Amino acid sequence: MSPGKIMAITIVILGALAAPAFSGETSRTPATDEMVRRANHMALYQGADMKGAVSMVITDRQGRTRKREFNILRRDAGTGDGDQRYYVYFNEPADVRKMSFMVHKYADTAKDDDRWLYMPGLDLVKRIAAGDKRTSFVGSDYLYEDISGRSPLEDTHELTGTTENHYVLKNVPKEPGAVEFAYYLAHIDKKTCIPVKMEFFKKPDRLYRVIEVLKIEGVEALENGRKVLYPTVTRSVARNLDTGGKTEMTLSGVRYNIGLTDQIFTERYLRRPPKEAMR
Amino acid sequence: MKAHSSSWLFLCLAAALLVPAAGICEADRGHGGLLDGFTAEVHGYYELRGGCRTGRDPHEEDMSIMETRLQVDLPVSGKWFDLKYKEDLWADGITEEVGHDTRELWLFSRPAGFLDIKVGRQVLTWGTGDLVFLNDLFPKDWRSFFIGRDAEYLKAPSDAVKLGFFTDTANLDLVYTPRFDPDRFITGEYVSYWNGQLGRLGGRDAIVHARQPDRWFDDDEIALRLYGNVKGYELALYGYRGYWKTPEGQTPSGTPVFPRLNACGFSVRGRTGPGIANIEIAYYRSVDDPRGEDPLVRNSEVRYLAGYAQEIGPDLNGSLQYYVEQMLDWGDYERGLTGAEGKDRLRHVITLQLTQLAMDQNLRLSLSAYYSPSDRDAYVRPNIHYMYTDNIRLELGANIFFGEDPATFFAQFEKNTNIYAALRYSF
Numbered sequence: 001m002s003p004g005k006i007m008a009i010t011i012v013i014l015g016a017l018a019a020p021a022f023s024g025e026t027s028r029t030p031a032t033d034e035m036v037r038r039a040n041h042m043a044l045y046q047g048a049d050m051k052g053a054v055s056m057v058i059t060d061r062q063g064r065t066r067k068r069e070f071n072i073l074r075r076d077a078g079t080g081d082g083d084q085r086y087y088v089y090f091n092e093p094a095d096v097r098k099m100s101f102m103v104h105k106y107a108d109t110a111k112d113d114d115r116w117l118y119m120p121g122l123d124l125v126k127r128i129a130a131g132d133k134r135t136s137f138v139g140s141d142y143l144y145e146d147i148s149g150r151s152p153l154e155d156t157h158e159l160t161g162t163t164e165n166h167y168v169l170k171n172v173p174k175e176p177g178a179v180e181f182a183y184y185l186a187h188i189d190k191k192t193c194i195p196v197k198m199e200f201f202k203k204p205d206r207l208y209r210v211i212e213v214l215k216i217e218g219v220e221a222l223e224n225g226r227k228v229l230y231p232t233v234t235r236s237v238a239r240n241l242d243t244g245g246k247t248e249m250t251l252s253g254v255r256y257n258i259g260l261t262d263q264i265f266t267e268r269y270l271r272r273p274p275k276e277a278m279r
Numbered sequence: 280m281k282a283h284s285s286s287w288l289f290l291c292l293a294a295a296l297l298v299p300a301a302g303i304c305e306a307d308r309g310h311g312g313l314l315d316g317f318t319a320e321v322h323g324y325y326e327l328r329g330g331c332r333t334g335r336d337p338h339e340e341d342m343s344i345m346e347t348r349l350q351v352d353l354p355v356s357g358k359w360f361d362l363k364y365k366e367d368l369w370a371d372g373i374t375e376e377v378g379h380d381t382r383e384l385w386l387f388s389r390p391a392g393f394l395d396i397k398v399g400r401q402v403l404t405w406g407t408g409d410l411v412f413l414n415d416l417f418p419k420d421w422r423s424f425f426i427g428r429d430a431e432y433l434k435a436p437s438d439a440v441k442l443g444f445f446t447d448t449a450n451l452d453l454v455y456t457p458r459f460d461p462d463r464f465i466t467g468e469y470v471s472y473w474n475g476q477l478g479r480l481g482g483r484d485a486i487v488h489a490r491q492p493d494r495w496f497d498d499d500e501i502a503l504r505l506y507g508n509v510k511g512y513e514l515a516l517y518g519y520r521g522y523w524k525t526p527e528g529q530t531p532s533g534t535p536v537f538p539r540l541n542a543c544g545f546s547v548r549g550r551t552g553p554g555i556a557n558i559e560i561a562y563y564r565s566v567d568d569p570r571g572e573d574p575l576v577r578n579s580e581v582r583y584l585a586g587y588a589q590e591i592g593p594d595l596n597g598s599l600q601y602y603v604e605q606m607l608d609w610g611d612y613e614r615g616l617t618g619a620e621g622k623d624r625l626r627h628v629i630t631l632q633l634t635q636l637a638m639d640q641n642l643r644l645s646l647s648a649y650y651s652p653s654d655r656d657a658y659v660r661p662n663i664h665y666m667y668t669d670n671i672r673l674e675l676g677a678n679i680f681f682g683e684d685p686a687t688f689f690a691q692f693e694k695n696t697n698i699y700a701a702l703r704y705s706f
Binding site for chain 2: 124
């Protein structure tokens with residue numbers, strides 16, 4: 001049996017076990033797994049594809065700032081919230097300008113992502129070994145996994161509370177040795193299902209890292225010929241309470257369902273970026 | 280020296296004028312035609328770089344590098360084309376001259392779904408090696424690499440046309456260079472080397488003046504790569520027709536020349552275990568000496584490479600490669616040697632690369648090492664690279680050569696062992 005199948009069966013079993021725990025909740029409270037699935041979808045899988053411009057301001061404990069600017073393209077491969085392709089084109093700072101970075105992300109947690117980096121000064125396509133996803137993304141307080149998404153299959157989920165606007169989910173890693181946190185709390189907006197706050201704890205219950213959504217905007221798009229509004233996080237901040245550093249991330253120029261083809265996520269376009277990525 | 284100081288002033292002035300101009304301008308996007316969606320940018324850097332030999336080299340200056348450099352990068356982009364102009368200007372304290380070098384000047388277009396065209400001066404790279412090149416027969420600049428210029432300068436530009444053809448199953452790159460572009464090889468001007476004719480080390484007293492094939496469209500080069508992706512493995516076949524990139528032959532009167540070379544090979548690269556494995560093989564056919572009988576022309580060779588790269592720890596990456604050069608017709612080569620000690624049939628090289636990022640990835644510590652157990656020589660390249668701000672970078676590094684026999688590849692450069700430092704402001 002493939003690891004994917006085992007995971008799928010595990011989910012079903014977990015779902016079945018979790019269901020009775022919610023029997024006391026109001027009928028409008030979705031089952032935990034459904035909530036996790038929706039939150040994951042809202043955070044990473046809205047639309048068949050997407051483009052946007054990301055700006056990060058990294059501020060260290062002493063108040064010194066660094067800036068990162070890149071354009072990002074995303075396309076879902078296959079059906080369901082599964083494999084994805086990412087294309088990142090750097091504009092700032094100078095030492096990474098015009099570099100492009102491509103990821104083929106696999107939903108199967110047993111399979112590492114494929115990653116490539118193109119360095120234009122050397123005309124070099126470098127294949128990057130799968131790395132620890134819990135390391136900083138471009139030197140910011142966001143981790144690689146915050147950007148590409150942490151698979152819901154890697155944690156067990158438990159609804160620990162509800163507030164007026166949020167469900168609070170506790171997520172405990174199935175492999176505690178593979179990550180730096182003991183668990184994290186995700187505050188999920190009841191209206192949009194977007195995780196608006198993530199609090200990461202180390203043992204025993206020490207909060208050390210927080211990601212908070214500052215702004216959500218509705219982005220108009222066409223889906224099967226009709227107009228839809230995708231609620232999209234356009235401003236967020238990640239704080240590392242241990243280092244005293246924080247990174248503010250702004251997403252602008254967001255467009256969904258623009259018809260990106262799979263061809264864009266190949267060596268051809270890595271070496272010479274598509275117009276979609278350059279502006 | 281007078282020329283040098285005035286050129287210094289000129290570069291400072293040019294930098295001062297250009298730096299505030301850095302930025303982006305965009306044409307009105309409302310109009311159609313060629314300038315639709317037109318953007319132009321100005322970027323570049325200004326750099327001071329100095330280094331010295333750690334010991335005396337009777338054939339070279341004590342300073343290994345001493346230069347101030349301005350690079351101006353002008354990318355222009357329209358709906359149907361991209362244009363790039365990248366020029367370097369520098370004042371060189373070693374040669375006491377002002378130099379300029381057009382690094383890139385090309386036009387790119389994607390006229391059809393299956394076709395990419397890039398025409399002009401461009402940097403070209405393919406193959407799977409990490410600082411080892413087998414099927415990549417585009418020009419290298421080992422001179423810059425050995426004296427501690429930025430790694431970007433290891434690649435010298437080609438004046439070429441590159442066509443890319445793309446289909447669902449495989450892709451083909453075809454590069455035509457109408458006039459041979461050799462490596463910027465070691466001539467003795469900056470780096471002393473083993474001079475076989477003199478039977479000793481040579482430098483500024485024995486600068487190599489090679490006769491270069493230089494007729495347009497006659498002394499040309501063609502390079503091909505057919506490649507595709509099968510189940511996550513990148514497969515490629517290569518072909519080349521041109522010349523040895525360094526003067527691997529000489530006339531009976533002793534003038535270094537570039538003999539003809541044909542090459543073919545293949546490579547595969549893909550995920551294996553926790554890392555990335557690569558294998559590459561190339562067959563070099565020395566066309567002017569196909570049977571290895573001519574002692575004045577380098578013999579044919581087969582080159583083999585196997586490598587593995589993986590993340591070793593948080594922000595720490597490593598790669599290990601094993602590289603072999605196998606001389607063909609070695610018996611004939613050995614018979615052609617008149618008493619002098621020649622090369623081995625096989626040259627083995629092990630390479631190691633380590634890169635550690637720290638301090639929010641603003642500090643990069645890297646180490647590249649080449650060790651040849653057959654030649655018993657080595658080359659070690661440590662480097663510290665610190666982004667003081669997003670625009671200012673500081674660098675400190677060394678090029679360390681050692682070995683027993685000064686006629687072997689790395690050992691010949693032993694007296695060029697150097698340390699260097701650089702300060703770069705990017706705009």
